[in-house]
Amino acid sequence: MDDYKKLTNEVGAPVADNENSITAGPRGPVVMQDVWLMEKMAHFNREVIPERRMHAKGWGAYGKLTVTHDISKYTKAKVLQPGAVTEAFTRFSTVAGERGAADCERDIRGVATKFYTSEGNWDLVGNNTPTFFIRDVHNFSDLNRAVKRDPKTGRRSAQNNWDFWTLLPECFHQITVVMSDRGIPASFRNMHFYGEHTFSLYNEKNERVWCKFHFRTQQGIKNLTNEEAAEINGIDRESHGKDLFETIERGGFPKWTMYIQVMTEEQAINHYENPFDITKIWPHAEYPLIEVGMYELNRNPENYFAEVEQAAFTPAHVVPGIGFSPDRFLQGRLFSYGDAQRYRLGINHNQIPVNRAKVAVNEYHRDGAMRVDGNYGAAPAYTPNSAGFWTAQPEVAEPPMALEGAMWRYDPKDDPTDDCFRAGGNLWRVMTEDKKALLIHNTATDMASVTKNIKYRHAVHALKADPEYGRRLIEALGLCPDKVAELEKLNNNELNRATLSADVD
Ligand code: HEM
Structure with a gap:
């Protein structure tokens, strides 16, 4: 306890004075020899890391997924087997606003969850809407440029925003959602969230179905009008973060019921429109919700920067039994997130505690800036090796995915079913x-x-x-x-x- 109270420098040596610089004489200039002062100033200058290119403003909490129903006929993923309880971390965000933006803006909300499963981390990086504005990765950076700041004025621009949205008619459904009452949720607790994309599940027999993930709030949907939101933003720009933190702190753990929708490969072939188009929904009447379990948030982070700002989610992180689909938008995301995080946090960002898997991580990646986990000591750094180290596990291979057609730049609007x-x-x-x-x-x-x-x-x-x-x-x-x-x-x-x-x- 006594040690805890002692101020030290960054290598543990005691600091004699944290208020008065060392000066040459009582009224003289500061000397270089005040190395503690230099260290303090230099660290401060480097404390800001790049914000997420979008979804920069966010709040997080830990929780757990409890599987209450049996969907083992669709997936062999251990995290989705009946009775499984898996720890997780969720970060909620707005999309367009920067790190200091107000919470109660009209926008979609990001909901990214990292499930620390017994087979490695599974990240579901979704939103509070069932579909998205656009469907080709090419349009993604442009969408963000249109909704973020104008290059000339440096201000957000409704003109740019609506110009872009309306030139791409596939945005129409998402515009309708964002302009509806759901465009400003009353809190993160009062909204559903979705994986949005079509993913795949495969079972022990390696039979595949297509799937969508839904999390429906047990707190009920509640939204704010423009006027209510403006008033809240005028008083407290962090209202959603405050609500989440304080609710969890007083034990009112928010809950969501998890469902999937399932489409067989054959149904997908005969579906009346492209089931892999993220701007389209699968109607519940045709593809009913199948209950899976309950997701609860129950613990606040101890440190915002360490756990929320440094959290890194990517749709590329899946586990055996859960896979991707031909959704071209999803395919683009599989590259983008890891790439962004290698820049934002560094090549070894998966060693940061909030990102680290709870199971053994055995890969041959080595070195890189800020390697702090021992770098696998003397273990071989190459494969194949004769030392019996870490071999691939063919039994987890996904079933082959049949595809058809010539390679080409297809415009979905040319598809007569679109x-x-x-x-x-x-x-x-x-x-x-x-x-x-x-x-x-x-x-x-x-x-x-x-x-x-x-x-x-x-x-x-x-x-x-x-x-x-x-x-x-x-x-x-x-x-x-x-x-x-x-x-x-x-x-x-x-x-x-x-x-x-x-x-x-
Ligand atoms: C091709 C389309 C997309 C691309 C290229 C893309 C790219 C990115 C990138 C680079 C980040 C910042 C990552 C980081 O710095 O850690 C991000 C954040 C995020 N994206 Fe996307 N995105 C796309 C579409 C989507 C869609 C469709 C969804 C929802 C289904 C989504 C949900 C999110 C969320 C929730 C975050 C914040 C994650 C967090 O809390 O750390 N994005 N996206």
């Missing part, structure tokens, strides 16, 4: 009147500063999704109904061309 507006239209039609009114109000408010051509583009999309949705948006945005009807006859490329100029009216 309908960018079905999901958005269906969502509108199941909304109650108060939700519809909010969606229209939020959209008109968000688009207030946007030029008319972009408003026309969005109104055309809404009209294609549902005549009532279109009509009410035309009214709220003050557009000419005849002009929208005329534009609606155009195909996507023609519509985009016809609405390039701000004076479309």
